[in-house]
Amino acid sequence: MFDVVFNGAFIVDGLGSDPFRADVAILGGEIAAIGHDLGSSREIVDIDGLHLVPGFVDIHGHSELRAMVDPGLYPKLLQGYTTELGGNCGVGLAPVRHEGRVDLAKEVSGILGLGPQDWPWSSFPELLDHLGSMNFGLDLGLLVPHGPLRRFVMGERSCQSATAEDLSQMAMLLDQAIEAGAFGLSTGLFYDPCCYCDGRELEALFSVVAARGGLVSVHQRSEGDGILDSLEEILSPAERTGARLQISHLKIGGRRNAHKLEAVLGRIGSAVDSGVDVAFDQYPYSAGSTSLYSLLPPRWMGLDFSLLRRSLCDKVDRSIIKEEMENPDGWDGVHSLVGWGGIYLTSAQREEHRPYLGKSLEEIGRMRGEDPFDSFFYLLSEEGKALTMIDFITSDEMVEGIMAHPLQMFGTDGLYSPCPHPRTFGCSYRVLGDYVKGGKLSLPEAVNKLSSRPATRMGLSDRGTIQVGKKADLVALDMDAMANMADYGHPDRIGEGIPFVWVGGKLSVRDKTVVGLGGRLLRR
Template sequence: MKRLISNATIIDGTGAAGFSGSVVTEGERIVAVLPDSNPQGDFDEVLDAQGCVVCPGFIDTHSHSDLLIFREKHVPAKTRQGITTEILGQDGISAAPMPAEYESPWRKNLAGLDGDVEELDWSYATTDGYLKLLEQNGSAPNEGYLIPHGNVRMEALGLSNVKATDDDLRRMQDILRRELEAGGMGFSTGLIYMPCAYSDTREMVALCKAAAEFDRPLVIHQRSEADTILESMEEVITMGRESGVKVHFSHFKICGKNNADKYEKVLALLDRCSAEGIRVSFDQYPYIAGSTMLGVILPPWVHDGGTDLLLQRLADPEARRRMVRDIRSGIAGWDNFVEFAGLDGIYVTDVKTAANGDCIGKNLVELGELRGKDPFEATFDLLLQEENAVGMVDFYGLEEHVEGFMRRPEMNVCTDGLLGGKPHPRVYGAFPRVLGRYVRERGALTLEEAVRKMTGRPASVFGLAGRGELKAGNYADIVVFDPQTVQDNGTFTDPCQFPDGIHHVLVNGRYVVRNAANTDEAPGKVIRL
């Protein structure tokens, strides 16, 4: 099919000024981007984009659709906000590689982050096997995959808190190379999640050297985003300097209003990377609240050995008392979510069983009131009953920091949303929120720069050839939106609301959203590098 998208304001994803023009697509590719709003020709379809912007499809560089996409391949929460490509395998914890002997404990560990899919054939074992299943399943957006540190470490060392020997490091490097050769887009870690958190800087540098051989990025949830963020960033900079790997910080932020004074020092560290030639980028969601697994509020020792042992500790009254003491007093180098968000600033967003469905939407103080217990005891009960598969939202930050990081040259937009239950509103609205709130209302970015941070910039960082820019020969991943009405609608109390102003979304030349409604098409490709 040859299609003309006419009468548009073209914003091409490069940051260049928008202009009046049209786009011609044929099959899955763009064949022309023209300064003529109504070119003559023989077209199978003409889409009049009067009053609208036409731009490349948005690229979500931090997504958690890894498992739930097997149940909902259209991912409407993403496609309805203009996302045409997702990058999975985040935070060092994901679906592959998956050694058969660790399937049960790993699925429990993964459930709070990416959910669980009972009907999935879990025997795929490797990234290649997982990606083949994803190709067979089909998807509306394109899907890329990072190789997760936790899975690599699990295959080499199991789930215990042990220090890697030289032989262990070589084994992990070989596993990582094998998985990157299968098409992995980079190497991810989450240094607050087990077993990634058991690694030291030496282990990280060794693995980063393997990733650097492929010129693939380290995508890192750093060890601290709060009290010790400066020390944490120094560690990550060391990884980049000693290995030569490209560094991409996940969901970059400063947690805790008590840490606001670190903002300028954080910016100075980013500037130092640039001066030293260390390649650094980061993604960001445009909110002052985050979202992850509720189990992160537990001290690190509780997670040692995996989820089954964590549940045993949650059932032990003495271990519970120790947990409360450690949360209240803190542990050096540990990001204490209760300290920087407060019990009343952490909300339950998702549970595995219907029995605890009444907890969704409650903060931990309210959870205690609901159960007639101390908030800590009620929280521990919930984690035990749900086998640690509980999602949360935590309020941590300052609006001026969100806006300041957004303006940085290293920044691109992401969602980082957990898809189950009553999720963070970023799942449905991160990209429209930037366009509506931060471009139109606050003027924090120009429209051209915002689009570049959603398209061309992430495509460049992750090596997505043929995507991220409107130009002849590229894939026809395209969004048509109204810059005067685009906005997010989800709130923290009612998050599952689609945005306004996103009219049409094409992936590889086929509509996945048409007239602000999802189609039945699933034209997405699994992107292997």
């Protein structure tokens, strides 16, 4: 006797096969049979005419803090995500010293959102234990974030090169974290303090992950002018150490760099040919989103905030920073790629700054009657590091060019800023509602890129496809009704066309409502 039989759906198995009509039986949270006339069951669910697909796996998430205050993680679960790999971009919650918790909480709030007041962890294994005591809407695995790791070991020296002693300490803590269940390492070479690391440090950390068979996920130093050098910077340690490399949200920023797509994909292809285990994720939008602070040149980003604040208010320093931002040399100057008209403010804590939310820096400059650079310096000096932005850095053609590649898979990179990028609530609806219904991707291909590929990349062999013996993480799709509703003006609107989600066979979403918490912390 089965627990549940789903009757009459078109099955999209996640492997890329054409949809076929069959019933699916669940027993003990697993798929027990697929076929016709499967026999008796305690419950029959008639989903005639709907598509049944494997639960989506978000290989690029940032939900670890949000999960503590919204365990259902509805922004993800309502999109059909049943597994997430969090801790990406080198940003995260551990390790952290007791006295550093308030600062870290403030710093990550634009990306990870607001969490509980109390942080009862210091080390990464303690963070895993804390999350391990909770239930969530979906399964949540974590990468060890390079930023906090570096700051924990190097303290005030974290804007310098690491010493041999620093490297061995970081390596030891990383190894302990992976042993405790982390999936690998993430770094954000574009961000402070990861941007101060050199090739030696990358190689040391990649080797630890390689020895444990984990994944290294990298937000590259440059996604614009310097993208080819950036690619080299991470492919060579991956090649030398054998680490499995996941390039985060692959894109090429700035119109002037669009011609580099072929060279970038070619270089990744040649790395594969020479034996590097590399793939990449992508959010299907032409705009990115990150901290406003990351627009600063690295040497200013690394200053202690009280010192930086003084410079941001100083006329002479302002003109030096402006000059460097207009002519970036060896770093990714997002402002120089898109201009102030392409950068929109998406968070502000101070009441008097709320009218600027959703406005471009160009508009904000006009509202304040000043150069947008001065508005940028003013806002940073008043609000600190937590401010976030949306930047229109690439084009739909670029998004589609990358999406078509066989090494591509989707990831949301969902941030929890107050006025988020629509990818947080809408990524899978965008794929299914816009790209599949718009004829740019077939449904089997899209499901493969949303489920099976990221699951395999995470090393999870128990999910990602509809096959006997796999975990019963399942999503019902109504492709007639399927529509993406989230856009830049309404980023948190939930799409149409995902009526049910089951996590481990447990009904978890019905009518756009979280009705079950079938997920838990995943340890690798």
